[in-house]
Amino acid sequence: MLSEEYSNKTEQRKTNKKSNYEKKKKTKKCNCRSGCSKRSCYCYKSNRGCDSSCGCGSSCQNLFNHLDYFFGEDSKCTAHPCFVDWLVKNVKNADGLKKIDREALQQKIMSCGRFSELSDDEDFQKWSKKWNRIEANEKLGHIQKFFRMLLSDDATMHYYSFCNDDLAEDDCDWHCTICKTCRDWREWHCDGCNKCAYGTTLPCQRCERKNQMFSFW
Structure with a gap:
C-alpha cells in the first residue's frame, strides 16, 4: 500500500512538473525597456528566460537567459526548482550570475554528506573516472x-538541495516552489492554508481543524 502511494505521488509530481512547464511556455512575454535589469520583469518573475517575442531586446539581463554559464552553450536544460530559488535569492542579473565561482560550487556539492551515494550511479562513475584524469582544456565542460x-530539471536520480546543503533523491524529495523549501515526498502543498502538509488527508489536518472550529461556532 505504501509503495503504491509512493508511486502515485511520484507520478503526480512528474505530471505537475510537465504541466507547469507547458504553462510557462504559453504565458505572456515581458515588455521591459531597461533590458530586464530589474526584478519586475515578468519573465524573470516567472523563473524563465526571455525570447525574441519579448520587448527587452539584445541587452536583456534576465539571468535565466544565461544558464549556459552552468550547463554549457549546447544544453537545453532548465534549472531545477531548488537551484532556481537559490539563484533568485543570491543573484540579481546576468552579470551577477557570472560572478559565481563554478569550481567552488562544484567542490561545495562534492563535499556534501551524501555525495558518496553517487558511487553506485553509472553516469557518475563515468564522470568521476574522467574527472580524475581531466585535461585543463576539458575541465570547464x-x-x-x-x-x-x-x-x-533533467537531473539524474539525485539533485543537489541548496535548502539542505546536501544531495536529495528525486523520487523521495521535491522542492516546493511556493514555500521555497525542499520537502519529503509525503508532504504536499495545501491550497487551503497555502502551506505544505504531511500525510494523505484532504483537506490537510490544519485546514480540517479550522473547519471543525468554525462549524462548532
Whole structure:
C-alpha cells in the first residue's frame, strides 16, 4: 500500500512538473525597456528566460537567459526548482550570475554528506573516472556536465538541495516552489492554508481543524 502511494505521488509530481512547464511556455512575454535589469520583469518573475517575442531586446539581463554559464552553450536544460530559488535569492542579473565561482560550487556539492551515494550511479562513475584524469582544456565542460546532472530539471536520480546543503533523491524529495523549501515526498502543498502538509488527508489536518472550529461556532 505504501509503495503504491509512493508511486502515485511520484507520478503526480512528474505530471505537475510537465504541466507547469507547458504553462510557462504559453504565458505572456515581458515588455521591459531597461533590458530586464530589474526584478519586475515578468519573465524573470516567472523563473524563465526571455525570447525574441519579448520587448527587452539584445541587452536583456534576465539571468535565466544565461544558464549556459552552468550547463554549457549546447544544453537545453532548465534549472531545477531548488537551484532556481537559490539563484533568485543570491543573484540579481546576468552579470551577477557570472560572478559565481563554478569550481567552488562544484567542490561545495562534492563535499556534501551524501555525495558518496553517487558511487553506485553509472553516469557518475563515468564522470568521476574522467574527472580524475581531466585535461585543463576539458575541465570547464566536465564541470558543466556535473551541473547538468545535479542542478538541472533533467537531473539524474539525485539533485543537489541548496535548502539542505546536501544531495536529495528525486523520487523521495521535491522542492516546493511556493514555500521555497525542499520537502519529503509525503508532504504536499495545501491550497487551503497555502502551506505544505504531511500525510494523505484532504483537506490537510490544519485546514480540517479550522473547519471543525468554525462549524462548532
